[in-house]
Amino acid sequence: MRIIAFRPTTGRSTAGLWLTVSVALLSGCAGGSSTGQGPVVTVTATPTVTATGVSASATGTATTTSAGTPKSDVVGRKFDLGTIVKVVQDGDVPVIIFDRWTARGVADAKLATNGLSMTVHSDAPYTNLNSKTTFHIPVVDGAIFTYNHCVAVDQPAQQRSSTLQEFAALQDQEKVILLTLDPRGRVYKAQNDPAC
Numbered sequence: 001m002r003i004i005a006f007r008p009t010t011g012r013s014t015a016g017l018w019l020t021v022s023v024a025l026l027s028g029c030a031g032g033s034s035t036g037q038g039p040v041v042t043v044t045a046t047p048t049v050t051a052t053g054v055s056a057s058a059t060g061t062a063t064t065t066s067a068g069t070p071k072s073d074v075v076g077r078k079f080d081l082g083t084i085v086k087v088v089q090d091g092d093v094p095v096i097i098f099d100r101w102t103a104r105g106v107a108d109a110k111l112a113t114n115g116l117s118m119t120v121h122s123d124a125p126y127t128n129l130n131s132k133t134t135f136h137i138p139v140v141d142g143a144i145f146t147y148n149h150c151v152a153v154d155q156p157a158q159q160r161s162s163t164l165q166e167f168a169a170l171q172d173q174e175k176v177i178l179l180t181l182d183p184r185g186r187v188y189k190a191q192n193d194p195a196c
Contacts, residue, residue: 070095072185073135079115080179081126084168085134094164096187098135101128101176118178120150120157122196126176137179139164139187148194149174157194167192 070090074080082100089095102108103116104125147162167177173195180189 069093070136070138072137074137074181075185077112077181077185079112080137080181081111081116081176083128083175083177087164087168090138094139096137096139098137098179099128099131100133100135101126115178115180118148118191118193120153120155120194120196122153126193137185137187140182143187144189146191148192150194150196153196
């Protein structure tokens with residue numbers, strides 16, 4: 001028995017021809033043993049498909065968010081500084097309502113790109129210039145929260161692992177936090193200010 005492979009190269013007319021030839025081949029080769037297991041016929045078809053529309057590279061990118069994913073108000077920043085006003089849930093995702101602060105002597109654009117060092121201090125290096133504007137910032141699953149505590153100005157801060165819930169309840173002296181953000185503007189790391 002010969003195996004015949006067809007390779008159509010045009011649209012619907014070739015598909016109809018392929019179907020006709022396949023049926024003819026299969027019905028013509030139906031003879032065989034009385035057990036009903038006649039010779040096997042394999043037909044291979046590789047149609048050429050011509051489609052118009054959006055290219056594959058334009059249909060999905062790394063920044064596309066799926067339905068139901070909370071949108072961040074701070075996309076484009078790598079860092080943000082401020083306090084947590086409250087935490088809300090958007091589906092299964094916690095979202096920080098964030099009050100942005102400024103650091104004395106550091107331009108906001110520089111802070112957004114480079115962050116800053118959260119070191120022990122006894123002065124007031126951070127200021128809240130506008131408590132009326134807040135930003136919605138989603139938190140990624142598994143985000144790392146590091147609690148810093150000042151024992152004395154001349155000693156390094158004590159550090160330990162913490163949680164978003166604990167950060168939302170920080171007292172005034174330690175409530176300023178530095179967020180580290182991913183390219184989609186979501187929190188994946190945070191540390192608080194170890195003020196003495």
